[in-house]
Amino acid sequence: MxxxxxxxxxxxxxxxxxxxxxxxxxxxxxxxxxxxxxxxxxxxxxxxxxxxxxxxxxxxxxxxxxxxxxxxxxxxxxxxxxxxxxxxxxxxxxxxxxxxxxxxxxxxxxxxxxxxxxxxxxxxxxxxxxxxxxxxxxxxxxxxxxxxxxxxxxxxxxxxxxxxxxxxxxxxxxxxxxxxxxxxxxxxxxxxxxxxxxxxxxxxxxxxxxxxxxxxxxxxxxxxxxxxxxxxxxxxxxxxxxxxxxxxxxxxxxxxxxxxxxxxxxxxxxxxIDRGYRVDLCAWDWKRKFATPPPGGTPIAAKVKAAAGWQPSGATLTAGTPYAYTASGTWQTAKDAKPVAADGGDKGKKNAPGRLVGIIMRASEPGQRFDISKPFELSEPFDLSEQGTFTPTSHGRLFLRCFDQWNELADNAGTVAFKLKLAAVGDPLPTPTPTATKPR
Known part of the structure; x- marks a missing residue:
């Protein structure tokens, strides 16, 4: 005052x-x-x-x-x-x-x-x-x-x-x-x-x-x-x-x-917002370039960190189109937590800490160029895992993160390597292999 x-x-x-x-x-x-x-x-x-x-x-x-x-x-x-x-x-x-x-x-x-x-x-x-x-x-x-x-x-x-x-x-x-x-x-x-x-x-x-x-x-x-x-x-x-x-x-x-x-x-x-929330860790990456997965089946690759919020996959998706993906590696959601793969260590549990999750920043049409002068809209988050297929219900850009409470990201560690391709074309993606999380 x-x-x-x-x-x-x-x-x-x-x-x-x-x-x-x-x-x-x-x-x-x-x-x-x-x-x-x-x-x-x-x-x-x-x-x-x-x-x-x-x-x-x-x-x-x-x-x-x-x-x-x-x-x-x-x-x-x-x-x-x-x-x-x-x-x-x-x-x-x-x-x-x-x-x-x-x-x-x-x-x-x-x-x-x-x-x-x-x-x-x-x-x-x-x-x-x-x-x-x-x-x-x-x-x-x-x-x-x-x-x-x-x-x-x-x-x-x-x-x-x-x-x-x-x-x-x-x-x-x-x-x-x-x-x-x-x-x-x-x-x-x-x-x-x-x-x-x-x-x-x-x-x-x-x-x-x-x-x-x-x-x-x-x-x-x-x-x-x-x-x-x-x-x-x-x-x-x-x-x-x-x-x-x-x-x-x-x-x-x-x-x-x-x-x-x-x-x-x-x-x-x-x-x-909550006590412990970190805006630096939860910042959105607006510089990453996005593209639609090539029709020949070549995958789009991205690294996803455990100690961060939504991160760009680099893939622009089309509603109703099946996609195949893999996520190799392990990460931790607490300093003393056991490293887990992208399934969170529990393949059937929704919102398991350490589970790979996705969200789509929506576009009104397939392949639409995003205009930053217009408001952004997000889909509901959805669970992914180490390997699988999914069919999005929205057009738009795919973002990924390691599931954890938003105010508890700072003590996370590890990275998974994500790959995504059109499900119906090209060679199958290799089965993901866990890699050791670096010592803290």
């Missing part, structure tokens, strides 16, 4: 402003007040926190803030500018009148937080001071501190969808952890909401700051997808920096050519 106040004084006043800011930071560097439950000051390398929480909690908060700041500044490639000052409140009754501005107090009474900033600009540079006012609730101070970092470092927090989405990401970020790890309430809201918020609604520039945590949840989901999905993350970081610097960049210009792909992957993410 943000509430910016832009300074209107001339740039010539900058030295006075800087002196005032430095003087303020020096005064707030005093030793913590000893009185129980009265506001005290705690300082770390980049933060000055005024709070009425116990010292142990205050120090733990500073550690979380510093860890978060290291991660987000590393992501954006900009060192923090200045000290971030925070008022973290457990009980307003512990604070003297006038200790905080009315806007900060109002948000704290709501059980929320706000970042109030003042800035001065010239043609090519700026100076900004952002102050956080927040309830002493895990997550809220980190969220607001992201806004403060952006305001002091870039001079802006960007458009609403980006500002609030990235601030939510900041409070959940853990180094080296790409899993969904948002607040349980956020996760439950996204899982149960019907209809789910569309990407167009999230990017709506007419929405204003100060709205609900439910809206923040959807913005977080979009930013989490774009920041971690290998199809989009390379463009997302420079887009974000450009938005923060208020350059002439936009989501539409950056992703216009693949907007429908993003929308499809975003909807897919929302429909399968």
């Amino acid at each position: 943000r509430n910016r106040k832009n300074g209107s004084r001339l740039w010539a006043c900058l030295p006075a402003l800087l002196m005032a800011l430095f003087a303020q930071w020096t005064v707030f560097g005093a030793e913590p007040v000893a009185a129980a439950r009265k506001p005290a000051d705690f300082r770390s390398q980049h933060f000055l926190v005024h709070t009425d929480v116990p010292p142990a909690e205050a120090k733990a908060l500073l550690e979380r803030l510093e860890t978060m700041l290291k991660l987000i500044s590393g992501y954006w490639g900009r060192e923090p500018s200045g000290i971030i000052e925070c008022y973290i409140v457990r009980d307003l009754a512990n604070w003297p009148d006038g200790a905080m501005p009315a806007g900060g107090v109002a948000k704290i009474r709501e059980g929320a937080g706000v970042t109030i900033s003042e800035s001065l600009r010239s043609a090519n540079t700026f100076v900004a001071k952002a102050t956080v006012y927040s309830v002493a609730d895990i997550g809220v101070p980190q969220h607001e501190a992201v806004h403060a970092y952006c305001q002091q470092t870039f001079g802006s927090v960007g458009p609403l969808w980006y500002a609030e989405g990235m601030a939510e990401m900041g409070q959940y970020w853990r180094e080296g952890n790409l899993e969904v790890s948002c607040h349980p309430g956020v996760l439950e809201h996204i899982q149960k909401a019907q209809p789910k918020r569309t990407m167009r609604e999230i990017l709506d520039t007419n929405r204003q700051a100060g709205d609900t945590w439910e809206n923040y949840a959807w913005r977080w989901a979009l930013c989490h997808l774009l920041a971690n999905n290998p199809n989009y993350k390379a463009q997302f970081r420079p887009l974000g920096v450009g938005l923060l610097l208020e350059q002439a960049v936009s989501f539409e210009e950056t992703y216009g050519a693949v907007a429908e792909q993003i929308s499809f992957e975003y909807d897919f993410f929302l429909n399968h």
Whole structure:
């Protein structure tokens, strides 16, 4: 959440402003007040926190803030500018009148937080001071501190969808952890909401700051997808920096050519989201070329990884046409699980962990070229095995995966070699042979 106040004084006043800011930071560097439950000051390398929480909690908060700041500044490639000052409140009754501005107090009474900033600009540079006012609730101070970092470092927090989405990401970020790890309430809201918020609604520039945590949840989901999905993350970081610097960049210009792909992957993410879900592992491969199986019986081949979502087979299928296939190799669906073949180790059990399954991205006509400007539609998943034949009921592109819970793919291992041909022509496919899964 943000509430910016832009300074209107001339740039010539900058030295006075800087002196005032430095003087303020020096005064707030005093030793913590000893009185129980009265506001005290705690300082770390980049933060000055005024709070009425116990010292142990205050120090733990500073550690979380510093860890978060290291991660987000590393992501954006900009060192923090200045000290971030925070008022973290457990009980307003512990604070003297006038200790905080009315806007900060109002948000704290709501059980929320706000970042109030003042800035001065010239043609090519700026100076900004952002102050956080927040309830002493895990997550809220980190969220607001992201806004403060952006305001002091870039001079802006960007458009609403980006500002609030990235601030939510900041409070959940853990180094080296790409899993969904948002607040349980956020996760439950996204899982149960019907209809789910569309990407167009999230990017709506007419929405204003100060709205609900439910809206923040959807913005977080979009930013989490774009920041971690290998199809989009390379463009997302420079887009974000450009938005923060208020350059002439936009989501539409950056992703216009693949907007429908993003929308499809975003909807897919929302429909399968759970704690532990990895958007990087579940990303769709849009670069693989597809073809109809040759009439002479030459097979189309693909490698299918256990630790991934739907993967392209390279084959475009025609409804009502029988196809023969094999899947050689073994894989594991848990670190200590026994390697199994593509039948999942149980030839008759539906949805057995480790079973090869397929899905068709539908086309309206046989051999139709796919137009990425149009929405994508998926068939129902269907079971495959080590070897067999099947007759699809839909035209379209065949995708494959190793069956496992969507939020449990990260500990999978192994690959199977898939081959598919027209069933009625050519030589039969060789019987698949299991190959050992590489040691973990």
